[in-house]
Amino acid sequence: MFKFIPRENVTLKFIIMIYSIAFVVALVIYGFILMVAGFNPILAYSFMFNNVFLNPYGFSNTIIRSSAIMLSALGLAIAYKAGIFTIGSEGQIYVGAIMSTWTAFTFAFLPSPILLILMIVLSFIGGAFWAFIPGIMRALINANEVISTLMMNYIAILIVHYLVYGPWKDPKGYGFPITPIIPSSAMLPLIPFTNIHIMPIIGLFIGIILAYMMRYTRIGYEIKVFGDNPDAARYSGISSIKVILTVMIISGGLAGLGGMGEVAGFQHRLISNISPGYGYMAIIVVWLARLNPLVTIISSILFGGMLVGADVLQTRFSLPISSIYTFEALVLMLVLIADLFSRYKLVR
Amino acid sequence: MDIETIQLFLVSVTEAATPLLLASLGEIYSERSGVINLGIEGMMLIGAYTAFITSNITGNVWLAVLVAGLAGALLSSIHAFLSITLKVNQIVSGLALSLMGVGVSGLLGQGLIGLAAPRLTRIHIPILSSIPIIGPVLFAQDPLVLISVLLAPALWFILFKTMIGLKIRSVGENPEAADVAGINVDLVRYASVIFGGFLSGIAGSYFSLVLSAAWIENMTAGRGWIALGLVIFSFWNPLYALIGSYIFGILEVVQYRFQILFNLPTELFSALPYGITLIALAIFSTEYARKKVGAPAALGKPYIRGAR
Numbered sequence: 001m002f003k004f005i006p007r008e009n010v011t012l013k014f015i016i017m018i019y020s021i022a023f024v025v026a027l028v029i030y031g032f033i034l035m036v037a038g039f040n041p042i043l044a045y046s047f048m049f050n051n052v053f054l055n056p057y058g059f060s061n062t063i064i065r066s067s068a069i070m071l072s073a074l075g076l077a078i079a080y081k082a083g084i085f086t087i088g089s090e091g092q093i094y095v096g097a098i099m100s101t102w103t104a105f106t107f108a109f110l111p112s113p114i115l116l117i118l119m120i121v122l123s124f125i126g127g128a129f130w131a132f133i134p135g136i137m138r139a140l141i142n143a144n145e146v147i148s149t150l151m152m153n154y155i156a157i158l159i160v161h162y163l164v165y166g167p168w169k170d171p172k173g174y175g176f177p178i179t180p181i182i183p184s185s186a187m188l189p190l191i192p193f194t195n196i197h198i199m200p201i202i203g204l205f206i207g208i209i210l211a212y213m214m215r216y217t218r219i220g221y222e223i224k225v226f227g228d229n230p231d232a233a234r235y236s237g238i239s240s241i242k243v244i245l246t247v248m249i250i251s252g253g254l255a256g257l258g259g260m261g262e263v264a265g266f267q268h269r270l271i272s273n274i275s276p277g278y279g280y281m282a283i284i285v286v287w288l289a290r291l292n293p294l295v296t297i298i299s300s301i302l303f304g305g306m307l308v309g310a311d312v313l314q315t316r317f318s319l320p321i322s323s324i325y326t327f328e329a330l331v332l333m334l335v336l337i338a339d340l341f342s343r344y345k346l347v348r
Numbered sequence: 349m350d351i352e353t354i355q356l357f358l359v360s361v362t363e364a365a366t367p368l369l370l371a372s373l374g375e376i377y378s379e380r381s382g383v384i385n386l387g388i389e390g391m392m393l394i395g396a397y398t399a400f401i402t403s404n405i406t407g408n409v410w411l412a413v414l415v416a417g418l419a420g421a422l423l424s425s426i427h428a429f430l431s432i433t434l435k436v437n438q439i440v441s442g443l444a445l446s447l448m449g450v451g452v453s454g455l456l457g458q459g460l461i462g463l464a465a466p467r468l469t470r471i472h473i474p475i476l477s478s479i480p481i482i483g484p485v486l487f488a489q490d491p492l493v494l495i496s497v498l499l500a501p502a503l504w505f506i507l508f509k510t511m512i513g514l515k516i517r518s519v520g521e522n523p524e525a526a527d528v529a530g531i532n533v534d535l536v537r538y539a540s541v542i543f544g545g546f547l548s549g550i551a552g553s554y555f556s557l558v559l560s561a562a563w564i565e566n567m568t569a570g571r572g573w574i575a576l577g578l579v580i581f582s583f584w585n586p587l588y589a590l591i592g593s594y595i596f597g598i599l600e601v602v603q604y605r606f607q608i609l610f611n612l613p614t615e616l617f618s619a620l621p622y623g624i625t626l627i628a629l630a631i632f633s634t635e636y637a638r639k640k641v642g643a644p645a646a647l648g649k650p651y652i653r654g655a656r
Contacts, residue, residue, distance in 0.1 A: 151625050
């Protein structure tokens with residue numbers, strides 16, 4: 001039988017090497033699958049690279065597409081540090097999107113900055129509330145948060161479907177499941193000289209704040225201790241209820257904010273699939289970043305790039321969007337293995 | 349309502365319930381051994397894909413069902429390897445499996461659009477099928493309906509009344525004790541996870557061999573996640589899974605009829621299985637219910653000998 005022995009003195013060079021190998025292997029396997037499906041992988045890869053990273057339009061799209069992933073992933077980084085495995089970001093993005101759309105239309109008379117702040121606050125509260133329900137279930141009766149957050153996702157998505165197919169449907173939308181465009185005062189301003197809305201910048205600041213919180217504050221310390229050993233945390237007087245609810249509210253609120261960015265910055269309306277799985281991608285992103293908030297930001301941009309790449313390949317080679325999930329899954333699996341080999345060595 | 353309408357209604361219920369039942373029976377075995385597999389949706393899609401293409405090429409529907417099961421088993425063995433041997437986080441690994449299934453079936457399924465494949469036909473069992481109501485519902489259906497209904501008590505018996513079942517439950521409850529008692533924890537877990545994948549694959553084949561005449565991308569439409577909720581709803585018990593999947597099946601069929609009758613939004617009924625699972629989870633997680641019929645104690649925890 002094989003046994004795992006912890007490695008000592010892991011160098012950064014070694015970690016980078018092992019991750020690069022994982023990425024290359026994922027590219028090779030995915031290329032093989034593309035070939036089986038009848039596409040030329042070399043052509044697809046070079047086309048994708050040229051149009052995503054070597055093209056200013058592609059690059060700004062990459063940042064825009066990474067916005068909701070980034071905000072959700074930052075929240076998940078904190079939750080996973082506490083050992084709370086919520087997978088509810090997807091639903092919380094939808095709830096944040098509902099709240100910001102509702103606010104945009106209901107308070108359209110407010111001046112733009114006040115309206116935007118109100119949208120930010122209410123979408124945060126919406127997402128946080130959606131996370132609070134599974135959070136309180138976990139905190140009080142230890143109900144498995146994986147299942148409960150998953151169920152909450154589906155309920156949130158169905159509420160959006162109800163709204164965009166029903167009462168909120170745009171009468172001039174040619175029957176599409178979309179709401180009318182939000183008032184221009186409810187649209188997020190752009191970063192000067194670009195066409196990127198400011199939510200990714202907000203995400204960057206939040207990342208810095210969270211990194212500071214985890215390192216220098218009492219609650220950050222409590223989250224880490226609780227995540228490492230819940231029993232020890234309880235003996236040392238840390239309230240598990242407080243930690244669980246804090247991380248759930250932060251992660252839910254940030255995902256809600258991600259939903260606000262999609263409505264107010266990207267789509268400018270609520271659509272039936274306002275998030276094409278950003279919340280699930282965030283789980284992979286944060287795992288790749290080893291729960292480090294700042295690395296999470298870089299890793300989300302990488303995934304934003306993959307989404308733009310998938311769009312480009314769909315238009316050029318009519319490759320289905322879902323094919324990108326294959327690549328994401330491969331990267332995730334191989335990084336999981338790589339991660340293990342960076343911490344342990346296999347001996348007989 | 350006349351008998352004809354009731355029969356028609358019940359037949360649609362069995363068709364909605366059968367894939368849910370098969371997938372949740374598989375997941376019960378996996379979770380009873382201590383491994384949660386969030387990859388059901390992915391395994392079902394791969395099952396649907398492989399069943400369709402096998403049936404299209406060979407024309408043999410039973411071979412198609414078998415291949416779908418094997419494909420599901422193969423995919424689940426990736427999860428088994430990652431979570432049991434490499435001890436990576438089961439949630440993340442299972443999610444990767446689902447992504448993989450959605451992606452690969454979507455990508456390869458492009459080539460199936462516009463094709464047709466032979467489908468599972470209804471088999472009329474003599475005498476039994478002429479019993480009023482029950483006959484046409486159970487004994488004049490595609491064989492997977494009856495197989496899945498019979499599988500539930502059989503798997504219940506194996507899980508609770510045989511040595512094999514005892515081993516599965518003990519590695520899921522207390523792997524340390526099972527290890528000391530000489531049970532190969534990893535082997536039992538591998539077998540349970542792969543068996544779960546096999547049933548999920550077959551559940552997927554139901555979509556492309558019975559429910560739909562053509563290939564549709566993402567044709568399982570979230571049923572894998574409902575099956576996951578069903579496992580909790582059924583206390584990790586195959587017999588309750590039988591009841592639960594038929595209740596969820598009724599909800600699925602009823603939602604379209606109620607919309608026509610009462611003008612209620614379909615989304616309300618679509619959300620019911622998720623809402624019910626959420627409530628069930630809340631009830632079954634309480635201290636009292638946990639003591640009676642709780643989740644396997646070691647669910648989601650990798651077992652490393654000598655580490656506690």
